[in-house]
Amino acid sequence: MTIFDEGVAVSQERQAALTKMMGDYRNFPVVDRLCELGQRPIDPALEADHLNLLTQVAQPSGRRRVPRLRVAALVMIGVLVTSTGLAAADIDAGPVRALGERIAGVVGVDITDGKVNHGTDRYYGPDCLPIADGKGAINRGQYLKWVRENRPDMLDAAKASNCGKPLSAGTSPDGDDNDPGDR
Amino acid sequence: MAADRTRAAHAYHDLAPAVLGYLQALHVREPEDVLGEVFVQVVRDIGRFRGDDAALRRWVFSIAHNRVMDTHRRFRRRPPPMLQPVLDTGAAPPPDDPFAPELVAALATLSLDQREVVVLRFVADLSLEAVARITGRTVGAVKALQHRALESLERAISAYSPER
Numbered sequence: 001m002t003i004f005d006e007g008v009a010v011s012q013e014r015q016a017a018l019t020k021m022m023g024d025y026r027n028f029p030v031v032d033r034l035c036e037l038g039q040r041p042i043d044p045a046l047e048a049d050h051l052n053l054l055t056q057v058a059q060p061s062g063r064r065r066v067p068r069l070r071v072a073a074l075v076m077i078g079v080l081v082t083s084t085g086l087a088a089a090d091i092d093a094g095p096v097r098a099l100g101e102r103i104a105g106v107v108g109v110d111i112t113d114g115k116v117n118h119g120t121d122r123y124y125g126p127d128c129l130p131i132a133d134g135k136g137a138i139n140r141g142q143y144l145k146w147v148r149e150n151r152p153d154m155l156d157a158a159k160a161s162n163c164g165k166p167l168s169a170g171t172s173p174d175g176d177d178n179d180p181g182d183r
Numbered sequence: 184m185a186a187d188r189t190r191a192a193h194a195y196h197d198l199a200p201a202v203l204g205y206l207q208a209l210h211v212r213e214p215e216d217v218l219g220e221v222f223v224q225v226v227r228d229i230g231r232f233r234g235d236d237a238a239l240r241r242w243v244f245s246i247a248h249n250r251v252m253d254t255h256r257r258f259r260r261r262p263p264p265m266l267q268p269v270l271d272t273g274a275a276p277p278p279d280d281p282f283a284p285e286l287v288a289a290l291a292t293l294s295l296d297q298r299e300v301v302v303l304r305f306v307a308d309l310s311l312e313a314v315a316r317i318t319g320r321t322v323g324a325v326k327a328l329q330h331r332a333l334e335s336l337e338r339a340i341s342a343y344s345p346e347r
Contacts, residue, residue: 025330037208038204050195051192054222054226057226
């Protein structure tokens with residue numbers, strides 16, 4: 001039987017020899033260099049970021065939370081546009097922003113020097129868990145809610161902590177889910 | 184669930200260097216981000232995966248391959264650099280890679296099919312059969328692409344000039 005290789009008729013024996021040759025890569029020095037491309041270690045900082053991300057995704061509620069965030073992102077865009085418009089009209093946009101944040105569910109604030117600020121300085125020391133992208137909860141209620149949903153094993157510790165409580169005088173000793181959010 | 188997370192973490196430790204090398208060799212944009220996306224999908228689906236280490240490697244690179252193809256379809260109107268082989272006519276050079284600039288430049292001269300096969304075979308360290316399954320080709324077709332790609336790479340490396 002005649003077989004064609006790149007338009008040239010060859011015998012079966014020749015085809016078998018060609019196939020064997022094509023499969024034999026040991027004659028090419030570049031192969032070792034290609035293998036090296038797949039063996040370079042990952043930058044430790046990148047690896048740490050990825051493993052942290054994978055841990056969050058692997059959380060029991062993580063699988064539900066990620067798709068919801070996509071929708072929430074669209075909602076947030078609408079809310080922020082609205083609140084910006086209200087601000088431009090000198091109308092208090094606080095409740096709109098708070099609504100958007102509640103819909104989004106997971107919106108954090110930067111943690112600086114062991115505290116967060118969302119209108120008021122609140123405690124966020126090393127014993128407090130970050131809730132989104134390394135950021136802190138906006139208040140006590142959001143913190144406890146997030147811990148209950150995502151880290152139930154840490155709920156007792158969270159309730160015993162001061163995470164999310166205002167640092168100003170008169171800190172409430174009873175932080176719970178009913179703690180109203182800041183505007 | 185804990186076992187799945189552990190397995191996914193082990194998969195990352197074992198395979199992330201090869202996956203990143205695969206993405207970089209294909210000139211994928213922001214390969215570190217795509218690497219993260221690949222393993223996010225691994226974590227999500229690993230509970231349904233059944234197989235040995237070789238099958239796991241093939242599965243992870245199937246995910247990476249599909250990501251690369253998705254990127255290609257998304258940028259269909261503006262093909263990413265990996266679809267624009269570097270020619271001597273003065274097209275944009277591939278990204279700087281201090282590790283192996285002549286190798287990266289040589290890879291850019293291959294067709295997408297050739298580059299994909301040779302990168303899956305040797306950067307990802309997959310068998311001919313695994314590459315054939317991932318790319319939807321016969322083993323014979325993979326062998327042919329591999330052979331031509333290696334010949335082209337050797338020629339391009341020999342002709343490489345750092346001044347380009």
